[in-house]
Amino acid sequence: MPFQPGCRRLMLQIDILLSALANGLMTGAVYALIALGLTLVYGVLHVINFAHGATLTAAMFAVWAAHDGLGIDPYVAILILTPLFFALGYALQRFVIGPASHGSDSNILLVTLGLSIVIENALLAAFRSDTRSIDVPYGFSVIELGNLFLPLPKVIAFFASFLVAALLWGLMAHTDIGKAIRAVSREKTGAALSGIPVEHVYAVTFGLGAACLAVAACLLMPTFLVNPRVGNAFVLVAFTIVVLGGMGSVPGALIGGLIIGVVESLSGLYFGESLGQIGIFLIFILVLLVRPAGLFGARA
Amino acid sequence: MLEIRDLVAGYGGVPVLRGVSLDVRAGEIVAVLGANGAGKTTLNRAISGLIRPDGGSIGFEGRALAGLSAPDIVALGLVHVPEGRKIFPNMSVRENLELGSYRRAKANRAANLERVFAIFPRLKERTGQSAGTLSGGEQQMLAIGRGLMAEPKLLIMDEPSLGLSPLLVEEMFALVARIAADGLAVMLVEQNVVQSLDLAARAYVLENGAIAMAGAAGTLKRDPTLMTTYLGL
Numbered sequence: 001m002p003f004q005p006g007c008r009r010l011m012l013q014i015d016i017l018l019s020a021l022a023n024g025l026m027t028g029a030v031y032a033l034i035a036l037g038l039t040l041v042y043g044v045l046h047v048i049n050f051a052h053g054a055t056l057t058a059a060m061f062a063v064w065a066a067h068d069g070l071g072i073d074p075y076v077a078i079l080i081l082t083p084l085f086f087a088l089g090y091a092l093q094r095f096v097i098g099p100a101s102h103g104s105d106s107n108i109l110l111v112t113l114g115l116s117i118v119i120e121n122a123l124l125a126a127f128r129s130d131t132r133s134i135d136v137p138y139g140f141s142v143i144e145l146g147n148l149f150l151p152l153p154k155v156i157a158f159f160a161s162f163l164v165a166a167l168l169w170g171l172m173a174h175t176d177i178g179k180a181i182r183a184v185s186r187e188k189t190g191a192a193l194s195g196i197p198v199e200h201v202y203a204v205t206f207g208l209g210a211a212c213l214a215v216a217a218c219l220l221m222p223t224f225l226v227n228p229r230v231g232n233a234f235v236l237v238a239f240t241i242v243v244l245g246g247m248g249s250v251p252g253a254l255i256g257g258l259i260i261g262v263v264e265s266l267s268g269l270y271f272g273e274s275l276g277q278i279g280i281f282l283i284f285i286l287v288l289l290v291r292p293a294g295l296f297g298a299r300a
Numbered sequence: 301m302l303e304i305r306d307l308v309a310g311y312g313g314v315p316v317l318r319g320v321s322l323d324v325r326a327g328e329i330v331a332v333l334g335a336n337g338a339g340k341t342t343l344n345r346a347i348s349g350l351i352r353p354d355g356g357s358i359g360f361e362g363r364a365l366a367g368l369s370a371p372d373i374v375a376l377g378l379v380h381v382p383e384g385r386k387i388f389p390n391m392s393v394r395e396n397l398e399l400g401s402y403r404r405a406k407a408n409r410a411a412n413l414e415r416v417f418a419i420f421p422r423l424k425e426r427t428g429q430s431a432g433t434l435s436g437g438e439q440q441m442l443a444i445g446r447g448l449m450a451e452p453k454l455l456i457m458d459e460p461s462l463g464l465s466p467l468l469v470e471e472m473f474a475l476v477a478r479i480a481a482d483g484l485a486v487m488l489v490e491q492n493v494v495q496s497l498d499l500a501a502r503a504y505v506l507e508n509g510a511i512a513m514a515g516a517a518g519t520l521k522r523d524p525t526l527m528t529t530y531l532g533l
Contacts, residue, residue: 179398186388187387189386193374196403
């Protein structure tokens, strides 16, 4: 018996919905990775790192340069760029942000804002304002899952983001440096008196934040493009995720990232692609009104 | 083992300590007494590297501490259990203790954990509990336990009896005596004069940022001017 036309339309709608959901989850996982870096630094230094977006842009250019100049595959570049950006973040906090802010939180804020301007303009000078992308053979590969066609790079990004989040969680829960990070986030004096070098811990945290961005950049580049301002769009979304999940909360960033990814994808489906981000900011305002501490945040 | 000479320290150029000299010898309990605002906490903060002294010298086992950071000083075996406990409220009791050996005695962590649990059995019952949910007395035990995890040679305790009920104050002093009985040198900084003098071999009285009296604890205890003049009791 042939399908009734109405039934068929319903099936099609469900497929579209499912595909939007899957796409949202996959994008959301990368958002979560970017938010993870932001929330980690916030949790310890109690300030928003305004250089987060510019650092992401720099990481994306690094992926592009590695691919275009040296022929390094973006997934291989993870192994090189992650330690490199960890070292970069460490050095920035230890030798630039820390000394320049003289222990005042508002100064950290301004220094990171200044850094973001410097980085963005340096990238602009070096790469011009052209939008660039990389060509990889698997860029348009898809995985078929029932009636769903999932782009391979996005599937990889989804699982890799979870892997990084799990590694980060393990680091925070089970290693001395992770415990030291959590200790410093709440009790600096007690940490110093226990023998924990607070400045080093700050710098490691910053390094981890930058390392998350390097991984995110490697996962994004096979399907995305880069120009000197691209990081800002991501960080605005990441900031919403951090607020939604609870400032400083690692599981909050993860769940928040997935939620935001799905919301963006669904509002893109129903309101049109160009209005996809409206849903995100509606959620942002709703969270601020109803649950300002976020899903996993400690109540003030 | 701790030699402080003419120490001047304060905040933002305003001196709190105005030339303090004192000694703690190996294996002894020394009490540093003083009313609120006498400079006790500033003294501790200067010794443990939280603030830079403006003058004078601090030596530990013959080594000058000038310029060393707080973690470096912990690494030497001089451990400060701060006033107000300063435990990590977001972390479990076990994690708090583990971090006590972040810089020193890391290899003996498991053995020292058992030792601390033997001294403070109540902490053992609460290993997985978040430290912020402990009672005041338990938090104080945790702070001392965290200090002991570094296998200190000298333990500075800043007001361990502060905010505890009279019964717990008794218990705390008994515990300090027990810890010191193993030969650990203790500098006990307290407002609780009578009990501190019972416990300590020697004592210093801090008044307005300078040492006003010093001597054997037994002698000071019988001195009628101690209570009235210097401690405002």
